[in-house]
Amino acid sequence: MKQKLMGLNGDEAAAYATKQVDPDVVAAYPITPQTIIVERFSEYVADGQVHSEFVAVESEHSALSSCIGAAAAGARAYTATAANGLALMWEMTYIASGVRLPIVMSVVNRALSAPLNIHNDHSDSMGARDSGWIQIYCENSQEVYDAHVEAWRIAEHEDVLLPVMICFDGYTISHTMENVMTLPDEDVKGFVGKRGFIKVQGHLGEAELRLDPGCPISMGPVDLQDFYFEHKVHQMEAMDEALKVIPTVDKEYGALSGRNYSHVHPYRMDDAEVAILGLGSAMGTTRAVVDELRGEGVKAGMVKLRTFRPLPAADLMKVAGDAPVLGVIEKDLSFGAVGSPLYEDVRAAFYGAGSKPLVANYVHGLGGRDTSMAMIRGIYEDLLKIKRKGRVDKTMNYVGLRE
Amino acid sequence: MSEKKGWKSLDKGAVAYKSSRDYETGDWGVAQPKFNREKCTKCTLCHFYCPEGAIKVRDDGYMEVDLRYCKGCGVCAEECPVKCIEMVAKR
Numbered sequence: 225m226k227q228k229l230m231g232l233n234g235d236e237a238a239a240y241a242t243k244q245v246d247p248d249v250v251a252a253y254p255i256t257p258q259t260i261i262v263e264r265f266s267e268y269v270a271d272g273q274v275h276s277e278f279v280a281v282e283s284e285h286s287a288l289s290s291c292i293g294a295a296a297a298g299a300r301a302y303t304a305t306a307a308n309g310l311a312l313m314w315e316m317t318y319i320a321s322g323v324r325l326p327i328v329m330s331v332v333n334r335a336l337s338a339p340l341n342i343h344n345d346h347s348d349s350m351g352a353r354d355s356g357w358i359q360i361y362c363e364n365s366q367e368v369y370d371a372h373v374e375a376w377r378i379a380e381h382e383d384v385l386l387p388v389m390i391c392f393d394g395y396t397i398s399h400t401m402e403n404v405m406t407l408p409d410e411d412v413k414g415f416v417g418k419r420g421f422i423k424v425q426g427h428l429g430e431a432e433l434r435l436d437p438g439c440p441i442s443m444g445p446v447d448l449q450d451f452y453f454e455h456k457v458h459q460m461e462a463m464d465e466a467l468k469v470i471p472t473v474d475k476e477y478g479a480l481s482g483r484n485y486s487h488v489h490p491y492r493m494d495d496a497e498v499a500i501l502g503l504g505s506a507m508g509t510t511r512a513v514v515d516e517l518r519g520e521g522v523k524a525g526m527v528k529l530r531t532f533r534p535l536p537a538a539d540l541m542k543v544a545g546d547a548p549v550l551g552v553i554e555k556d557l558s559f560g561a562v563g564s565p566l567y568e569d570v571r572a573a574f575y576g577a578g579s580k581p582l583v584a585n586y587v588h589g590l591g592g593r594d595t596s597m598a599m600i601r602g603i604y605e606d607l608l609k610i611k612r613k614g615r616v617d618k619t620m621n622y623v624g625l626r627e
Numbered sequence: 628m629s630e631k632k633g634w635k636s637l638d639k640g641a642v643a644y645k646s647s648r649d650y651e652t653g654d655w656g657v658a659q660p661k662f663n664r665e666k667c668t669k670c671t672l673c674h675f676y677c678p679e680g681a682i683k684v685r686d687d688g689y690m691e692v693d694l695r696y697c698k699g700c701g702v703c704a705e706e707c708p709v710k711c712i713e714m715v716a717k718r
Contacts, residue, residue, distance in 0.1 A: 324640045385639060424638035427646040433639065442643040446650075454634035455641045462639075 225411060227516070232404045234397035236308020237306065237365040238330045238390070239264035240404075241372035244412035247328075248299035251279035251290035253309060257342065259332045259398055261304040272580045276302075284309040286326075288316035288547070289624055295325035296443055297435035300376065300419055303327070306394060307334035310348045314355070320387045321356025321459060321575055323444040324380030324433070327387040329357075330372070333504070335557075336392040341555040344394040345555035350565050352389065356459045358466055359505040362392040365402040367530075370483055372500050373407070376416045377473045383465040385422070387435075393505040395592065406479060410486035415480055417590045418477045451510075463534040470531060485535035489528040490543035492518060496525025498607035499544060501570060502530050502553040506588070506595050510553070513600040532566070535539070537573035546572075550581045553623070555589040563620055599623050652679070656699030658714040660692050666711035673703035673712060 232240060239261045242250070249267075252262040258394075266527045269278040277294075284305050291301035305313060310331055320327050332350045335341040349359060355380040360376060362368045368390065375388040392398060407415075421432035426441035435443065446609050447455060471486060479482035492514055493499060517524040527544045529536070544550060552567040562568060567585035574580050586603050589595045603623060610616055638644065638664075660673070667689040681696040692703075694717070701705060704712040 322641060422639065422643045424640055425644045426641055431642075433642065442647070444641045445643050445647070447641055450631060451637070451641075454637050457634045458637070458639055458641075461634075520718075 225408065225480075227405045227407055229407050229491065230404050231401050232365055232369070232370045233593070234362070234365045234392050234398050234403045235260035235371040235399065236264055236390075237404050238372050239268070240406065241412070243268045244303055244407070244409050245300070245302075245373065245376060245416050246274045246359040246413070247276055247302040249279065249291065249294035249301045250276045250303065251281055251283045251287045251294070251301065252303050253282070253305070257309045259304065259306055261332070261392075263434070264297065276574045278442040280606055281381065284312040285316060288313040288320060288329075291329075292316060292320050292323070292325055295320070295327050296323065296435050297421070298436070299419065301325075301327050302329070304330035304332070306332040307336055307342070307348045307407065311336060314352065317352055317355035317357060317387075322455070324385040325387055326374070326376070326385055326460070327381055328375045329387065329389050331389045331391045332394045332398045333391050335575070339355065340593040342394070344396050345590045345592065347556045347590075349389060349391045350558075353533055353565060357533065358384075358386050358432040358531070359386040359616060360388065360390050360530060361531075361532055362390065362397065363485060363505055363507050363528060364395060365400070365404050366483070367485075368392050369404050369406060370477065370481065370485065373412050374473055374485075376475050378466065378470055380419050381465075381469045382420065382422050382471070383470050384462055386459070386462050386466060386609050391504070396505040404482070405483075411480060415477065417440045417565050421500060430601065463506060467534045467536060480491075485530060486527070486539070487531040488539045488543050489530060491526045491528070493525040493527060493547065494545055495523055496547045497523040498549045498551070498604055498611060499527060500551045500553055500600070500603060500607075501540075501544060501566075502526045503532060503566065504555070506553060506555070506600075509595060509597055510600050513597050513604065516597070517601070517604055522604065522608070529566070531567045531587045532588060535569050539575055540570065543580055544581070545577060548581055549587050549607045550583045551607045553581060553588055555587070557590070559604055567619075580611050582614075582616050584610060584621060585619055586621045588603045593624050595624065606627075651695040653681070653693070653695045653697050656697055656717050658699035658701060659694060659697055659717045660701075660703050660712045661688055663711040663713070663716045664689055666709050669711055670708060671709065672706055676702050678705045681702060
């Protein structure tokens, strides 16, 4: 199969893949903090290149509400947002996952106000980490393109039925043009196929899990002390299933595209003595630093986490478990907590494990501050110090902060 | 809902497997309307105002409350133009 090389920034890669998928409904708030994604997509609509119903709504709350209505009616529904836009959707994110709607949403990671900032960090999507959405983090535009094809198959899988956020760094990825290999339209259409529906027991008997006047059901009505708990445990089970389903979709996508993804992407970890673990575009910078350090004889490695929810704890331990010192880098804060979200998850995952690495947390890049190779190198130097001392003196570290 | 399914046998999607008619919200209430048919003019306003649709119009034109769904809110008594409805303690 012939793939086409295109010059696309992350936003355009998301829009282009979504054009090829051609979802039934795209609902989005069209101005700030929106990105180029829906601007491009609205051009596809205007040019008749998609059959999607484009709904330009008055807020992100309405954007996701529209997608919820559309997806409940059986449509493929897509939206995109960023920063405070995601914050305004917050109420609806729980409704989308609670009634098990396989919506796909691009989240261009940008800082939350106040103070006002439009640049990259992960405070937006980390705030939604408990909303029951699958979260996939991308390192570059190619990953953005691929995730926007794969996500539908993950979301709509009958054992999963959960909405998916595809997270990628604002500006660093969203506005930076890169080479992106794209599949032919028919291959994307063939891969995503048609949305299927599971059968459920409604009040009139067996029905498909969608709103159909010919076979009516009630989705997510009042659910008090008697059933709410059970339905929430369903969502936990769905996340466990997603851990198993995502690799099968990755495998099938790899066979189609030649690009192989997994929950975690280790790099030079076999004999690593110090390793950095993190998400998103900073991992590209980290990889370059690992190569430099290896050239100098330092046994450095790194692990890029692609799936954050569900957290692939077993995979993480498999690839990072032998490294004696780990630095978790992330672009978010959990005010008043022991550390930032990824750090806490990694520590919790290792708590019951046989080998427990020394783990330190490095927060960097808040509000879009650049993370340079020198900064990453500084983190590795700190990790080497921890290794020599055999203990972590300071768990929370701020990289690139003026004292 | 007497026999409740556990999470393993419940269907996904928080779909109600019983009709809302089986959810007898009347047991939330502490009061119920008592109609004085001497004063009632059969105007049916209480029937239309009832937020639960629990007041029906009988064949003889008088109103009757379905206690399985009456939450005892008292809107009917408040709106009755001839004040023929009194809210009394639910039995």
